Amino acid sequence: MATIVYCHAHPDDEASQTSGTMARAAAEGHRVVVVFATNGDHGEVAADAVEGETVATYRAREAAASAAAIGLARVAWLGYADSGMAGWEQNDHDGSLHQADLDEAAQRLADVLDEERADVVVGYDWHGGYGHPDHVKVHHVVRRAADLAAQRPRLLESTMNRDEMVRLIATGREAGFEIDDFDPEQPMDDGNPFGSTEDEITWRVDVSGYLDRKRASLEAHRSQATDIEMFLSMPPEVFDLFFGHEHLIEPGDDGPMREGWPFA
Known part of the structure; x- marks a missing residue:
């Protein structure tokens, strides 16, 4: 069995991006750890937040609930502030991840990798998806x-x-589903299109057997209503199509993309 450490930017990123592979790995006996680089303090304010409770504190509770739903062994934090979206003034704030010294931030994560004797670490593609x-x-x-x-x-x-x-968006529209104007081929925050093409991807992972845990992980982050409500309001068959597979790049493995399980 392996120890697998996932590093995500904000609490709730794990739910939408990798909770299926995390849940599958945990169910198969691997030790799965999530590290959040920031506290997510520029996220949405929860409707039921109690007086005096910060966004960061609320989201930390959500992260713990998500981890329990997935079956994670540990939640760790690098201790940086959320930098906000591209172009926000918060990008330049002291204490933000965006302003952090690369080696200092990397050493904080390396310390977790060493504590865990990690066999695998999972990050993001070269432009962080979007x-x-x-x-x-x-x-x-x-x-x-x-x-x-x-x-x-x-x-x-x-x-x-x-x-x-x-392909899925086109199929959904043809079937009569109401889908917003999101176009993954158009420029995102950094001027590049969304995600990666299939010739850049190494692993297409079937997580269809763990969608109940993925849904529970998303449910745990209800405070981030704009995205989470959109995901959870999908008809079951649409949710299954959009979230039934997760994708990983393995640097140095030129593909082509293959169906498989990288933690066998």
């Missing part, structure tokens, strides 16, 4: 941390399958 400053920084932090760790772990990078998403 160019969010914190996601892009996580890509670099994870790669550097893998080099700094006492025992260099195998590196994987989470991404979204742009080609599949284009």
Whole structure:
């Protein structure tokens, strides 16, 4: 059995991006750990937050509930503030992940990798999926941390399958489902299209047997209503199509994309 450490930018990113593979790995006996690089304090304010409770504190409770739903062994935090979306003034705030020294941030993650004796570390693709400053920084932090760790772990990078998403959106519209104007082939926050193409992806992982846990993980992050409500309001058959597979890049493995399970 392996110890697999996932690094995500904000609490709730694990739910939408990798909770299926995390749940599957945990169910199969692997030790699965999630590390959040930021506290998510520029997220939405929960409707039921109690007086004096910060966004960061509320989201930490949600992260713990999500971890329990997935079956994770540990939740760790690198201790940085949320940098906000691309172009926000918070990008330049002291204490934000975007402003953090790369080696310092990477050493914080490497310390967790060493504590866990991690066999695998999972980060993000080269542009963090859609160019969010914190996601892009996580890509670099994870790669550097893998080099700094006492025992260099195998590196994987989470991404979204742009080609599949284009096909699914077209199919949904043809079937009469109401789908917004989102176009994954158009420029995102950094001017690049969403996710990765199939010739850039290594692993297409079937997580259809763990969608109940993925849904529970998303449910745990209800405070982030804009995205979470959209996901959870999908008809079951649409939810299954969009979330039944997750995708990973393995640097150095040129593919082609294959169906499989990287933690066998």
